[in-house]
Amino acid sequence: MSVFDLGPALLFCPADRPERFTKALARADAVILDLEDAVAADAKAVARGAVIESELDPDRVIVRVNPVGTGDFEADMATLSQTDYRTVMVAKAESVKRLRKLDPRFRVVALCETARGVVNADRIADLDNVVALMWGAEDLVASLGGTSSRKANGRYRDVARTARARVLLAAGARGKAAIDAVHLDIGDVRGLRREAKDAAATGFTATACIHPSQVDVIREAYLPDGKQISWARAVLAAAETERGVFAFQGRMIDEPVLRHARAVLRRGGAD
Template sequence: MTRPVFRFGPAILFCPADRPDRYAKALERADAVILDLEDAVAPERKQAARDALVANPIDPERVIVRLNPASTPDRALDVAALAASPYRTAMLAKCEGTVDVVGLDDVEVIPLCETARGVLAADALADLPNVSALMWGAEDLVASLGGSSSRRADGTYRDAARVARAQVLFAAAAHGTAAIDAVHLDLDDEPGLRAETEDAAALGFAATACVHPAQVPVVRSAYLPSAEQLESARAVVAAAEGMSGVFAFRGRMVDGPVLRQAEQVIRRSGGIESI
């Protein structure tokens, strides 16, 4: 399988798979939807969720299906439901290594690294040919560490979570795949969501997962560069035309990495299709 190109984002919205009445609404609000067969669905509703997934198709180009962990008996049933549906992109909950991807060769896969083992396996997972992105998750990760909170009192991530976030981003970038940032669970903390998403965009994440439709516009706007950032980036790229090597511009040294960063800002605005 040729490595798939990540096409989702920047705002990807979770939707419980046992709520087909919400499928279309979620897709209207977000750039893509994760139909969730795992945590959002109670154990007694798992089969109903799989049945709904098959019986209520929406645009497969904008849908990711989150499967239950490979260690559970639900995984095989989830894979069968996925095969009976029009969807061919699977997010693997609590993915802990390449063995968890066995049997999904014809499916675009997004491993969710949300345990200690999963984070340590991120590099190997990102190297698989059918992986288009990695995502990380803070809450299950901290639980796997024996902890009780991923965030400090001010809402920022504790150091272990920040390390995991960076490690997943590094692994994705090293293998030419995308990285998806974790959800922000505090629905009333719009400033925190915005700051976290702006940080994700600046670092190179391709998308951020959302747990509520109200988070979608915040995430979308945070991935767009500000007018000042865009003007500065365009000016740097324009100044570099005809130049070779390092040069000074507006009191700042500009070299290859700075130029590439400016190009990324323009790309995020939709101004560069390919570089």
């Protein structure tokens, strides 16, 4: 299974909490076993052991490993070599040279969450072993010396919005999947729904989340409603009898609009 096929809701799970692994995978479209920030330094060895002992569907598992060039990264990759898990999310991905040299057995989700990583996103997306890009807001702002990625109203600051767009464009330009960042305020369901809807509308393949309660909100946001699906089917049917640009329901229709319609049907499982 390709990372493109996982589904829209990817749930992070601390790798040192093996009692949660099966439940997390059952709840979400895929689980991201986190060996990086979610695990304290003195618990990483235990977490690696838990990953080795786990028996999850490898097609629906991504393992977030520590940044390339660290001792923890080397230990993480040695751990994964003892498992069937072959999709890794590389934290704080920055160096094209280092990412290119990773073990070719592994598919890479490059997490561009620093200023350098975002600036290099286009070159990272061009790597053959990279199947997807994700971005992260808090580490990005920290790398700039800032203190908050969001304004008081909960909306992203401009620098975060710029990074989000840049990573999405880099992934899209290279035909790779793009994963939207987590929404840290678990209680802010409205904000999560707004951002997930925007992610789906602009071309993100999935949104990562940190709590099971966020999964259904994301799935619903990515799923087109009945009106959108009906419009997509109707406009594509009309296109079969029209040539070139044509008018449909008072709107000019050309090939980009037809591609939008096809995307709606794909997300709705109705193509």
